[in-house]
Amino acid sequence: MCNQFLDAEVYPNLDRIDSLEPGLMKSLVTKAGEQGLLATSFPEEYGGLGKDFVTSTIINEYLGAGHSFSVAIAAHTGIGTLPILYFGTPEQKEKYIPKLITGEWAGAYGLTEPNSGSDALGAKTTAKLSEDGKYYILNGQKCWITNGGFAQVYTVFAKVDGDKFTGFIVDRGTEGFTQGPEEKKMGIKGSSTVQLYFQDCKVPAENLLGEVGKGHRIAFNILNIGRLKLCAAAIGGARKSLSGTVEYAKTREQFKQPISNFGAIKHKLAEMAIRIYVAESALYRTAKWIDEKEHELLASGKPFSEALLGGPTLAPMWWLWLAGFVLAEALRYWAIATLGQRWNTRILVIDGLPAIRSGPYRFVAHPNYLAVALELVCIPMIFDAWITAAIASVLNAALLLGIRIPAEQRAVAAASQAVRERD
Numbered sequence: 001m002c003n004q005f006l007d008a009e010v011y012p013n014l015d016r017i018d019s020l021e022p023g024l025m026k027s028l029v030t031k032a033g034e035q036g037l038l039a040t041s042f043p044e045e046y047g048g049l050g051k052d053f054v055t056s057t058i059i060n061e062y063l064g065a066g067h068s069f070s071v072a073i074a075a076h077t078g079i080g081t082l083p084i085l086y087f088g089t090p091e092q093k094e095k096y097i098p099k100l101i102t103g104e105w106a107g108a109y110g111l112t113e114p115n116s117g118s119d120a121l122g123a124k125t126t127a128k129l130s131e132d133g134k135y136y137i138l139n140g141q142k143c144w145i146t147n148g149g150f151a152q153v154y155t156v157f158a159k160v161d162g163d164k165f166t167g168f169i170v171d172r173g174t175e176g177f178t179q180g181p182e183e184k185k186m187g188i189k190g191s192s193t194v195q196l197y198f199q200d201c202k203v204p205a206e207n208l209l210g211e212v213g214k215g216h217r218i219a220f221n222i223l224n225i226g227r228l229k230l231c232a233a234a235i236g237g238a239r240k241s242l243s244g245t246v247e248y249a250k251t252r253e254q255f256k257q258p259i260s261n262f263g264a265i266k267h268k269l270a271e272m273a274i275r276i277y278v279a280e281s282a283l284y285r286t287a288k289w290i291d292e293k294e295h296e297l298l299a300s301g302k303p304f305s306e307a308l309l310g311g312p313t314l315a316p317m318w319w320l321w322l323a324g325f326v327l328a329e330a331l332r333y334w335a336i337a338t339l340g341q342r343w344n345t346r347i348l349v350i351d352g353l354p355a356i357r358s359g360p361y362r363f364v365a366h367p368n369y370l371a372v373a374l375e376l377v378c379i380p381m382i383f384d385a386w387i388t389a390a391i392a393s394v395l396n397a398a399l400l401l402g403i404r405i406p407a408e409q410r411a412v413a414a415a416s417q418a419v420r421e422r423d
């Protein structure tokens with residue numbers, strides 16, 4: 001269904017999308033909504049399909065092959081809609097979610113400012129409750145806001161009284177709220193990216209999202225899911241690139257044969273496939289963990305929002321994978337440096353990646369069997385993608401067999417504790 005949608009609605013219109021044709025991206029979001037592609041894991045009481053997180057991740061992945069459209073759709077279903085789903089009051093959910101998941105309205109997320117990017121809590125945008133208590137008056141500026149040019153609903157972060165970081169729902173058309181022109185980007189040119197301006201912007205007090213001073217909970221938990229969705233979309237794009245690359249390598253002939261016959265090309269294709277497999281393993285493993293934890297917490301009586309947010313965030317999985325990656329990289333470079341110097345190993349550079357040209361003759365020739373054994377262990381690690389793929393396979397097998405890796409459990413418990421302490 002995702003592929004059909006991309007074939008029918010997106011691929012024939014790539015140039016129009018990239019030129020930011022007015023109204024086009026919004027109409028695609030609406031069409032995707034009409035086909036149910038935005039509603040996958042949203043609760044049925046708001047018109048969603050009530051599917052699990054893994055299912056919505058699959059949809060995200062496949063739509064990820066949709067060039068700039070995939071950015072708009074991932075931002076809309078993730079950072080654009082989830083803040084209200086997880087932190088909104090019943091009235092806010094009732095008002096916004098049904099329109100967002102049918103694509104009638106598009107959502108955006110305004111956190112970044114010209115002087116606060118990574119340091120998101122350094123935001124300068126302020127909010128002050130009006131004397132009659134009916135409005136929060138917002139003043140400030142946001143930048144790089146995806147879908148900002150056509151969204152109807154924005155989650156915006158501002159500091160109440162200049163120091164309490166807080167979330168707000170801001171509707172397009174709110175007095176004092178305007179958007180800047182579209183940024184001309186180097187890539188994903190068709191996704192809308194604009195600045196937002198707030199000049200004595202009167203946001204109704206009932207549009208406060210969550211609690212005053214607790215905006216960090218919304219901002220960071222939602223960003224975590226946004227990152228996972230970005231990963232899914234990147235895999236979808238990578239998978240499409242690999243298909244196209246294989247097709248080209250099979251049909252492009254040089255020296256009277258398809259270039260796919262050449263070892264260097266086979267190596268590149270294998271590397272692409274391995275890396276996609278590794279990323280896919282990490283993605284779906286994390287998605288499954290989220291599903292499991294949500295179900296566990298729901299069964300223990302927690303409400304929907306707390307079921308996701310009171311439990312472990314995605315951070316532990318990332319730390320685990322980062323640790324694995326860093327270890328493999330460190331071993332790889334250590335092996336290259338040590339073995340390369342000691343035995344004058346010839347190091348080739350293929351696409352910027354060093355690889356050792358080695359042959360069995362060197363093992364036979366070298367008298368130090370301990371060193372030889374060490375090299376035998378290290379050489380597979382030189383090919384980091386392979387070793388990471390092997391780790392991914394072991395973890396996948398453990399997941400299928402229901403075996404919990406102790407380090408993983410400890411990481412999850414520690415992160416859970418950290419989240420509770422932070423709150």
Ligand SMILES: Cc1cc2nc3c(=O)[nH]c(=O)nc-3n(C[C@H](O)[C@H](O)[C@H](O)COP(=O)(O)OP(=O)(O)OC[C@H]3O[C@@H](n4cnc5c(N)ncnc54)[C@H](O)[C@@H]3O)c2cc1C
Binds near residue numbers: 109112117143145147
């Ligand atoms: C296409 C696009 C779409 C976007 N969409 C949105 C959106 O919808 N909503 C939104 O709110 N924002 C959005 N952003 C903004 C994005 O989230 C920020 O770009 C991001 O938070 C990084 O901030 P920055 O660009 O200001 O980089 P900076 O924070 O200035 O970082 C610059 C560099 O310094 C590094 N750095 C920063 N701090 C440290 C540190 N402590 N240690 C080591 N290195 C560090 C960073 O890794 C980076 O390499 C978007 C950005 C782009 C490009």
